[in-house]
Amino acid sequence: MEKLYWQEELETLSADGLRAFEAPLLKQQISYLYSQSDFYRDMLDQAHVNPNDITCHEALEQLPLTDKKDYAQAQLENALIGRHQCAPIENIVRLVGTGGTSGKPMRIGWTRQDVHAYNEMGARALWTLGCRPGDLVLNCFNYSVYAGGVMDHMAFEHLGASVLAYGIGKSQALLEMFADLPGPKCLYSTPSYAVRLANIAEDAGIAPASLNIKKGFFSGEAGLQVPGYRQKIENTWGMSSHDLYGMAELGCQSAECKHQSGMHFCGQGYVIAELMDPDTGAVKKMQDGEKGELVYTSIRREASPLLRLRSHDFVEVQTSPCACGRTGFRFQTLGRSDDMFVVKGVNIFPTAIQDILYDLQPKLTGEYQVALDYAPPFDYAPRLIAEVAHSTHSAQYNELIKQTEDLVKRKAALTVKVELAAQGSIASEHKTKRVLRNY
Ligand SMILES: [Zn+2]
Known part of the structure; x- marks a missing residue:
């Protein structure tokens, strides 16, 4: 043998x-x-x-x-x-x-x-x-x-x-x-x-x-x-x-x-x-x-x-x-x-993203979801859907998107595509699903 x-x-x-x-x-x-x-x-x-x-x-x-x-x-x-x-x-x-x-x-x-x-x-x-x-x-x-x-x-x-x-x-x-x-x-x-x-x-x-x-x-x-x-x-x-x-x-x-x-x-x-x-x-x-x-x-x-x-x-x-x-x-x-997912060998926890979004209050509400649209391995940029506050003027959206992407990249070493969602559209009364696996 x-x-x-x-x-x-x-x-x-x-x-x-x-x-x-x-x-x-x-x-x-x-x-x-x-x-x-x-x-x-x-x-x-x-x-x-x-x-x-x-x-x-x-x-x-x-x-x-x-x-x-x-x-x-x-x-x-x-x-x-x-x-x-x-x-x-x-x-x-x-x-x-x-x-x-x-x-x-x-x-x-x-x-x-x-x-x-x-x-x-x-x-x-x-x-x-x-x-x-x-x-x-x-x-x-x-x-x-x-x-x-x-x-x-x-x-x-x-x-x-x-x-x-x-x-x-x-x-x-x-x-x-x-x-x-x-x-x-x-x-x-x-x-x-x-x-x-x-x-x-x-x-x-x-x-x-x-x-x-x-x-x-x-x-x-x-x-x-x-x-x-x-x-x-x-x-x-x-x-x-x-x-x-x-x-x-x-x-x-x-x-x-x-x-x-x-x-x-x-x-x-x-x-x-x-x-x-x-x-x-x-x-x-x-x-x-x-x-x-x-x-x-x-x-x-x-x-x-x-x-x-x-x-x-x-x-x-x-x-x-x-x-x-x-x-x-x-x-x-x-x-x-x-809910943890692995991007390029590094573990990403949704809560880590949440922490980062809190830094952008009050422009963002801090509510969010990560959308994984294709099956693993996750070698692409996931979508990060973040709630934008009612008080944030739409003229600021583009800058806010870029700011969020940069911050997530810098703090979590993760590249995401940010999409803004209206305030109140994400959080549910029950446990909010943070990671959407759309595959
Ligand atoms: Zn064997």
Whole structure:
């Protein structure tokens, strides 16, 4: 059988064997959280849970679920990372940001051990999707703040790939670099960037397939699951395409193997995943065809541990064996169970847009909707429909539209097309739908 990975055998353990391996780590982690942070101590006390009672996976169900907004709130209340910070600053060697609910990036800290864990899970996922030592990878994710840059770069290095830190933008120079580099190459980017880069190449009279990019490793968007989209990328570039899944809070921890039978969860020994009914919060059994939301608990994390974090990814799982030999569960993402949407690898929360619109009061009312008119990936400018106040004279509309577009671009790094709507036309008495998915 093909080698699955080079350091650990966790990927082929039986379900019972894995649970036996993880249970002591879980117990140790819960005791650690309780002793190191007010945030978790309060949470367990309020749930009347003794940390010593969390000795197996099932016991996790006694604990409350957490959401990104809980961690964002905890960050507002305290210094660097938040009340859930469990390691002292002296031990934190890296910080990254993730799209936050407040419109500011949420900070995540990493100790040396956390970085090692990220690298291990990342390398395992990258090996699963077909990356090997000897691959020359150009990383075209943003090296500023977000995890796709430095964090994923280090995971490629950990695996033994040759990785070049390219970053974002400068697409013309990137094409020249691809042309200069001898031999086969790999691209690491969002799938929508592969499409955009192909357009730029074709406009410049360069056939994408002539650049000898043989493997595309894609993350940050669900694009590869869109029928026809994957085929288009593969045909245009003459490459094989490989899907990677991760969350900045946890790392890139799932990937497709060559059998393309769903995403293999690769977090064994570092992260416990539960499947949950998003409406009732009840835990569901991981079995073939079962659907639910993935919930994650880190079990060997020091700086920014996560306890039963709701991913809001609604998936269908498979547990039957895959031909590759990996025994963990696999999943297909069916959609998001909340309103967050991902543009070019960056999470956008409607509430972040709301914050920005409040800056433009009293000309705007602050009521708004985002219209996504075409299926993911969202590589186009969504429409932002904003309510204009009765008192604003129509002669000011054009300037107001431009001002709003500029502000959203500057503060949320999001390009939108603003349309004004009459005051009172958006907000409903019930919960106002903020994101319209018109596809
Ligand atoms: Zn497989």
